[in-house]
Amino acid sequence: MELKINNKFYSFPSPVVMGIVNCTPDSFFEGSRKNLENEVLSTVEKHLSEGAKIIDLGAYSTRPNAQFVSVSEEIERLKNPLKWIRKKFPDCLISIDTFRSEVAKFSLENGANIVNDISGGMFDEKILEVVAKFDVPYIAMHLQGTKETMHQPYIYQNITQEVGDFFEEKVKLYRQKGIQQIILDPGFGFSKNNEQNFELLRHLEQLSQRFDLPLLVGLSRKRTIWKILRITPIEALNGTTVLNTVALLKGANILRVHDVKEAIQAVQLLEKLK
Numbered sequence: 612m613e614l615k616i617n618n619k620f621y622s623f624p625s626p627v628v629m630g631i632v633n634c635t636p637d638s639f640f641e642g643s644r645k646n647l648e649n650e651v652l653s654t655v656e657k658h659l660s661e662g663a664k665i666i667d668l669g670a671y672s673t674r675p676n677a678q679f680v681s682v683s684e685e686i687e688r689l690k691n692p693l694k695w696i697r698k699k700f701p702d703c704l705i706s707i708d709t710f711r712s713e714v715a716k717f718s719l720e721n722g723a724n725i726v727n728d729i730s731g732g733m734f735d736e737k738i739l740e741v742v743a744k745f746d747v748p749y750i751a752m753h754l755q756g757t758k759e760t761m762h763q764p765y766i767y768q769n770i771t772q773e774v775g776d777f778f779e780e781k782v783k784l785y786r787q788k789g790i791q792q793i794i795l796d797p798g799f800g801f802s803k804n805n806e807q808n809f810e811l812l813r814h815l816e817q818l819s820q821r822f823d824l825p826l827l828v829g830l831s832r833k834r835t836i837w838k839i840l841r842i843t844p845i846e847a848l849n850g851t852t853v854l855n856t857v858a859l860l861k862g863a864n865i866l867r868v869h870d871v872k873e874a875i876q877a878v879q880l881l882e883k884l885k
Contacts, residue, residue: 612825612864614748614792616704616724621664625882626859628874629665629706629867630658631831634688635672635680651692652699659703662875665725667867668692668718669708673729673761673801685709686717697722706750712737719745726750729801731781734758743789750794750827751785753777755802764804771814774798775821782822794865796827800835808835812857819862828858829867852877 612623632654655666670688671680680688689707696703706725707718712735715726724747731751732739742749753774755765767773778795785793797818799808812830819826830836836850837843848870855866856877868874 614725616747621704623664623864626863626878627664627865628662628871628878629667629827629865630655630661630663630871631867631869632658632666632668632692633672634668634670634692648691648695652695655696655700655703658871659700661871663871665704665706665865666696667706667708667727668696668723669727670714671709682711682713685711685714689714689718690721693718693722710734710738712741715741719747724748727796728752729754729761729796729798730758731777732784739785739788739790746791748792748794749785749790750796751778751781752796752801753798761801763802764807765802767807770803770807770811771817774811775818778818778822782824794825794827795822796829796867799828799830800833805835805838812854812861815858815861815863825864826862827865827867828855828863830854830858831866831868831870848873856881 612627614621632651658666668689670685693705696705704725705723706727707715707723708727709715709718710728710730715738719741726738726742726747727750728738729752731753754761756763774797782793795818797811797815799811803811831851832844832847836854837847840850851868851870852873855868855874858866859877859881866874
């Protein structure tokens with residue numbers, strides 16, 4: 612995988628690990644909630660020291676029943692963390708996790724390098740114009756429905772085929788808008804029940820083969836794991852590593868995780884197998 616950021620090329624011969632930092636009070640995994648300067652910087656430092664290549668910074672929780680956050684509040688939550696991270700880690704690649712064009716624009720103007728949009732442009736199509744203007748990588752996730760219904764299961768006849776068809780249509784739109792660098796996220800846990808999540812993971816290589824584009828997988832500590840195992844998100848690290856390993860075997864290029872060290876170890880061991 613290769614990314615161009617600020618006219619500089621970043622080449623990643625092995626799968627990349629993206630470390631999560633949530634500037635929210637209500638993200639589903641309590642351990643990822645960071646708001647104070649020392650919390651944010653120590654988390655970023657830990658992620659980078661353990662091998663993360665990208666920091667994914669978000670300020671709007673997308674868990675089920677999350678509280679509404681205004682555009683101004685989302686920007687206010689991001690403003691200082693962006694400044695802190697960019698000052699202490701000037702070479703760090705920062706992905707901004709937002710579906711709003713105003714938030715994406717502010718973040719890209721203040722140090723972010725990548726836009727990670729759970730809606731693939733469906734919640735705010737103007738975000739595509741922002742991404743094209745700044746010429747940054749765009750992570751587009753699959754989901755169905757609205758912000759209010761995106762966690763409700765959706766009926767699929769063939770989920771892998773339909774997720775692929777969704778991306779086929781969206782990639783054409785992104786190209787028309789002038790977006791050059793596209794990363795696809797199948798959207799595990801969004802508008803999919805557990806059976807559908809596992810069906811999609813079971814055939815993930817079909818998406819990897821269908822598109823000549825990087826594939827991001829975000830399964831870290833999700834309900835897909837802890838509901839099946841009858842545990843809590845706090846106890847879901849081992850299950851996360853198991854499913855991350857499966858995703859890597861099926862073509863994932865980026866793992867979005869709360870726990871970087873364990874994901875890096877999975878990447879290293881599978882690279883050794885090759």
